[in-house]
Structure formats: C-alpha cells, structure tokens
Amino acid sequence: GAVVSQHPSWVICKSGTSVKIECRSLDFQATTMFWYRQFPKQSLMLMATSNEGSKATYEQGVEKDKFLINHASLTLSTLTVTSAHPEDSSFYICSAPRQTDSNQPQHFGDGTRLSIL
C-alpha cells in the first residue's frame, strides 16, 4: 500500500489565491522530503528539498517566496503556492526516503493536480 500520502489530489482555484499541498509519510519518519513539479509529457523537476526543523533548500530558478515549504514534523511537509497564477498550473509530487537509510529509494505520493483559472 501507499507509504506516502499527498492531499489534495486535485485542486482548482482562481488566480491570486494561495494553495497548500500536504505530504505525509504514513509508516515511517522522514527528515527529508522532496517536492517535484511535472508539466504534461515532461519529466519530474526537483523544486526543493524539505528538511524537518530547518529551512528548505531550493533548486536554482525556483522562487522560495512563491513556493513556501514547511516541514514541521517527521511525517508532514507542506508546499504552499502563494498568489497562484495560471502558469503555476502543474502536477506537484512529493517523495520521501525512509529516515534510517538514504541509500534506499524514495517513495512517491500520488501527486496533486493544480489548475489555476
């Protein structure tokens, strides 16, 4: 069964609103979680690395004030898209490795489809 849960799975909202996406590890603790964005027929692009208890690390070209990340506990990371605009419409996916062994592969959530009108 799923070990990483992502919510909501689909959200539609008006331009200018902020949207929060949650990523939870269900049966393990994750000090690190990753946030990806995927445009249609394209691959996953890493946006940022979420670190429990500290600031997230953003990839080059990703606006940290636009995409706010909070990793407040060992099982929950949130991504908030602030003042969303149509160009932010995309498929957002989180992932997490099990804390005890970073050599093991990441588990991915089922993604959040964000549509900004």
Added chain:
Amino acid sequence: QKEVEQDPGPLSVPEGAIVSLNCTYSNSAFQYFMWYRQYSRKGPELLMYTYSSGNKEDGRFTAQVDKSSKYISLFIRDSQPSDSATYLCAMSLTGGGNKLTFGTGTQLKVEL
C-alpha cells in the same frame, strides 16, 4: 545537453512482446540507478533499483547498467496491456534517497 536522455516515444508493442527501454547519461559520477513506472495522473512507482554496473532481475523486469557506456536499460518480458504507462529512469550520485535526476520518460502502449 540534458544530463539524462530518454526517448519519449510513444512506443507501441503487441501483447507478449519484449520491451526494451533505455537511458543515456553524461555524468559518470552517478552510482545509483532506478526505473519508475508512472500511470497517468499518478505518482511514480519504483520498479527497479540498482547500484553501479550489472544486471538485476525481478519477475518480468530486468535492469541493466553499463557505466562504461553511461547507458542503462529496462527489459520487460511478456508485456501486458497493464504495462501501458510512462517509464522514467532516474539516477543519483549518493543513493536513491537523495537528489534524483530523471529522464523525460518513455510512453509505452501494449496493445491486445
């Protein structure tokens, strides 16, 4: 030039065929190699995970890594319509739980 190159397809095969999917990469420092399957509007699902060069088999799936050629492959035997999905290769410098670099994905369709 992208770090990881993957033919986007689409690749269409008849049921029961052997499917070969490939990726090439430019960074010789990659050590960990993964294949993920992604159904439409779903997150990636891990199929195979290998370290360094060599072969690994799991059921109908075989992964091959040739680090000298910077080339990895995934073979699917006895392909089924349920295998129709996008297949993503991914690689990492320091372990599958760390930063991954993905290929663009190959769309596969297995027809009855």
